[in-house]
Amino acid sequence: MSSLASRHHCQMFCTPSVYISPATGVLSTRSLVQRQRNSKIQTKIFCSFMEEQGSNANFGFLEKKPYDPPSWASHLDPIPSHVISLGHLPTPIHKWNLPNLPKNTEVWLKRDDLSGMQLSGNKVRKLEFLMADAIQQGADCIITIGGIQSNHCRATAVAAKYLNLDCYLILRTSKLLVDGDPGLVGNLLVERLVGAHVELISKEEYAKIGSVVLTNVLKERLLKEGRRPYVIPVGGSNSTGTWGYIEATREIEQQIQTGPGKTGFDDIVVACGSGGTIAGLSLATWLSKYTAKVHAFSVCDDPDYFYDFVQGLLDGLKASVSARDIVSIQNAKGLGYAMNTIEELEFVKEVAAATGVILDPVYSGKAAYAMLQDMAANPVKWEGRKVLFVHTGGLLGLYDKVDQMTSMLGSWQRMDLDESVPKKDGIGKMF
Numbered sequence: 001m002s003s004l005a006s007r008h009h010c011q012m013f014c015t016p017s018v019y020i021s022p023a024t025g026v027l028s029t030r031s032l033v034q035r036q037r038n039s040k041i042q043t044k045i046f047c048s049f050m051e052e053q054g055s056n057a058n059f060g061f062l063e064k065k066p067y068d069p070p071s072w073a074s075h076l077d078p079i080p081s082h083v084i085s086l087g088h089l090p091t092p093i094h095k096w097n098l099p100n101l102p103k104n105t106e107v108w109l110k111r112d113d114l115s116g117m118q119l120s121g122n123k124v125r126k127l128e129f130l131m132a133d134a135i136q137q138g139a140d141c142i143i144t145i146g147g148i149q150s151n152h153c154r155a156t157a158v159a160a161k162y163l164n165l166d167c168y169l170i171l172r173t174s175k176l177l178v179d180g181d182p183g184l185v186g187n188l189l190v191e192r193l194v195g196a197h198v199e200l201i202s203k204e205e206y207a208k209i210g211s212v213v214l215t216n217v218l219k220e221r222l223l224k225e226g227r228r229p230y231v232i233p234v235g236g237s238n239s240t241g242t243w244g245y246i247e248a249t250r251e252i253e254q255q256i257q258t259g260p261g262k263t264g265f266d267d268i269v270v271a272c273g274s275g276g277t278i279a280g281l282s283l284a285t286w287l288s289k290y291t292a293k294v295h296a297f298s299v300c301d302d303p304d305y306f307y308d309f310v311q312g313l314l315d316g317l318k319a320s321v322s323a324r325d326i327v328s329i330q331n332a333k334g335l336g337y338a339m340n341t342i343e344e345l346e347f348v349k350e351v352a353a354a355t356g357v358i359l360d361p362v363y364s365g366k367a368a369y370a371m372l373q374d375m376a377a378n379p380v381k382w383e384g385r386k387v388l389f390v391h392t393g394g395l396l397g398l399y400d401k402v403d404q405m406t407s408m409l410g411s412w413q414r415m416d417l418d419e420s421v422p423k424k425d426g427i428g429k430m431f
């Protein structure tokens with residue numbers, strides 16, 4: 001292990017690594033029992049270290065602290081007991097100068113894509129509660145599941161490693177690719193760098209077995225090996241994860257109160273993939289005094305599925321409200337989950353070139369595309385409105401679209417150096 005790596009490890013966990021040989025940097029082949037014992041000791045040391053250090057631990061980052069909900073959410077049940085600081089919060093809000101908006105419509109951006117780098121996007125907010133719960137329950141490893149380029153799985157893998165937990169990812173891919181090395185494109189590179197255990201399944205297996213059974217199969221296997229797994233469902237979307245966007249709404253409210261003009265937003269627009277983000281946002285805007293209308297654009301399944309799913313999350317928090325009364329869900333699936341038309345990718349490119357904001361192709365790219373189509377088709381609905389679009393991150397997913405995008409991105413040429421430019425060896429130092 002390099003001196004930097006071992007120093008970092010000491011700062012974070014106050015114990016030398018028990019898995020990596022200091023001499024060789026290679027994973028040791030200790031017995032399973034010893035690994036389990038060491039893992040338990042590490043988790044214990046880490047937890048008591050974090051608790052002992054209180055607010056000084058890592059200057060707040062990665063700190064686990066008791067959770068205090070907003071007053072307007074204090075009747076929800078269950079309320080998480082703890083939260084771990086994982087995101088770089090609050091994320092900024094700024095005006096987004098999109099072209100071709102209806103008359104007097106303003107669009108602003110909530111930059112949840114800037115909630116961190118490895119841990120970026122909306123998932124980090126859910127993980128702040130889910131990881132705190134995992135640690136409270138004494139877990140020594142995390143299991144989660146998603147598509148082959150799942151942002152949620154990547155964020156979970158990073159968060160787990162920050163907290164000294166192992167991470168097991170079940171990733172869904174095509175049946176043609178399920179038996180081979182999944183490669184290192186986009187989110188996979190980060191997951192594999194942080195040492196997540198990747199298990200592949202085909203889309204057909206996923207469709208027949210379902211994510212709950214698949215994660216349970218892996219959980220049983222790990223329990224038999226003496227591990228203490230904590231399962232996070234697809235997208236981190238359960239009642240505990242919903243608190244992430246209840247808190248985000250409190251954050252937006254506070255930003256409005258201290259921001260220019262102190263005026264709020266009429267509408268909030270966001271992508272919907274597994275439903276947890278819109279559950280938190282719509283419940284919190286309904287409960288708080290903040291009365292914006294929440295519009296979701298679903299990028300997989302159909303709106304009816306999501307109304308039912310969100311209803312389940314709301315009921316799980318004893319919210320006593322109907323999902324259909326607090327959120328409007330429209331279909332933005334297009335060709336299918338994680339599949340893009342050339343027009344959608346052209347749109348991502350045009351928005352980037354016009355505004356500098358890079359949308360991911362799977363979630364916010366599709367949601368923003370569908371929002372602008374809706375604005376063009378129904379301008380009266382949006383005229384004069386102040387809209388907050390929540391950019392939920394997912395930049396790494398764009399790397400999976402490189403082949404499709406290559407032909408649309410021009411602007412390069414060999415620099416022209418004619419004979420009149422003097423050339424002499426040794427003049428230009430590289431650095």
Ligand SMILES: Cc1ncc(COP(=O)(O)O)c(C=O)c1O
Nearest residue numbers: 151235273274275277363392394
């Ligand atoms: C980048 C990104 N944006 C949006 C979403 C959708 O959020 P949710 O799963 O909470 O509906 C996801 C995950 O599904 C995501 O990875």
